[in-house]
Amino acid sequence: MPTDQPARRRRDPQKRIEEITAATEQVIAERGIEGLTHRAVAEKAGVPLGATTYHFATKDDLITAALQRAVDRYAAYLQDWAARRPGLTADQLTVLLTDALLDCFGPQRDQQVLEFELYLAALRRPALRPVADQYIQLTIDTLAHYTDPVTATTAAVAITGLTLRGLAGTQTPTRTEIETCLRRLLTPLPPAPPHDSRV
Numbered sequence: 001m002p003t004d005q006p007a008r009r010r011r012d013p014q015k016r017i018e019e020i021t022a023a024t025e026q027v028i029a030e031r032g033i034e035g036l037t038h039r040a041v042a043e044k045a046g047v048p049l050g051a052t053t054y055h056f057a058t059k060d061d062l063i064t065a066a067l068q069r070a071v072d073r074y075a076a077y078l079q080d081w082a083a084r085r086p087g088l089t090a091d092q093l094t095v096l097l098t099d100a101l102l103d104c105f106g107p108q109r110d111q112q113v114l115e116f117e118l119y120l121a122a123l124r125r126p127a128l129r130p131v132a133d134q135y136i137q138l139t140i141d142t143l144a145h146y147t148d149p150v151t152a153t154t155a156a157v158a159i160t161g162l163t164l165r166g167l168a169g170t171q172t173p174t175r176t177e178i179e180t181c182l183r184r185l186l187t188p189l190p191p192a193p194p195h196d197s198r199v
Contacts, residue, residue, distance in 0.1 A: 017055050017065070019045045024066040029114045033121055036062060060125055067118040071134045074115070078142045088146050090186045097159065098178045104163050105172045113167055136160060147186060155185045 023045035027036050036059055042049040056062045088096065104112045119135055122128035136156055143152035158181060166172045 013055075016047065016051060020047065020052055020055055020062075021065045021069050024062045025069065025114060028063075028066060028117060029110060033063065033117055038062070060127065063118065063121050063125070064128055064131060067121070067128060067131050070115045070118055071131060071138070074135065075138050078138055082142050082145050086145075090147070090188065091183070093143075093146050094179055094182045094186050097155075097182055098175055101159065101162055101166070101173075101178050102175060105166045109167070112163065116164060116167060151186065155182065158182065158185055 020041060023041045024036065026044050027040045031040065038052045038056070038059070039049055041062060042052045045052070052062070056065060085096070119132050122132035139156035139159060140149075140152045143155050146152075147155070162173055162178060162181065
């Protein structure tokens with residue numbers, strides 16, 4: 001009489017995808033984009049090589065998934081950040097954004113390097129650009145809670161540039177430099193004097 005075989009445990013495909021995507025981020029953090037391979041990801045995730053190629057056929061597919069994961073994490077961070085700060089003056093916003101940028105050069109540096117490497121991968125991979133666009137748009141949308149759309153866009157672009165400069169340059173911007181730049185962008189200008197048509 002045949003004995004009952006133990007039921008094969010079904011793997012959760014979504015969990016496997018998340019494990020592979022997380023491992024992709026870890027490999028890029030350690031080796032950079034150029035060091036990313038399916039084999040390295042499989043080893044890091046502790047899954048068969050075939051599992052990575054089944055879910056992500058190409059290296060670019062792995063990069064896209066990792067970038068989207070980073071964007072989703074950033075979106076959650078910004079949503080929480082804004083929810084805890086429903087109203088800010090221009091000066092308060094300047095100080096808080098400066099704090100956040102300085103964290104990027106300190107405790108959050110490794111994470112920021114990873115995310116910028118993923119973001120900059122879109123330079124040579126057009127398929128990544130719609131995902132990369134979400135980064136700047138998320139920042140704009142968050143800043144628009146506190147200022148007008150043009151100022152929010154300008155400040156978002158400046159924040160991206162300041163962060164990249166601090167991560168890739170030889171010198172990290174100081175608190176004074178960051179605050180001076182952001183305050184110039186975020187503080188409303190006084191109204192222009194009336195124009196005298198006789199001049």
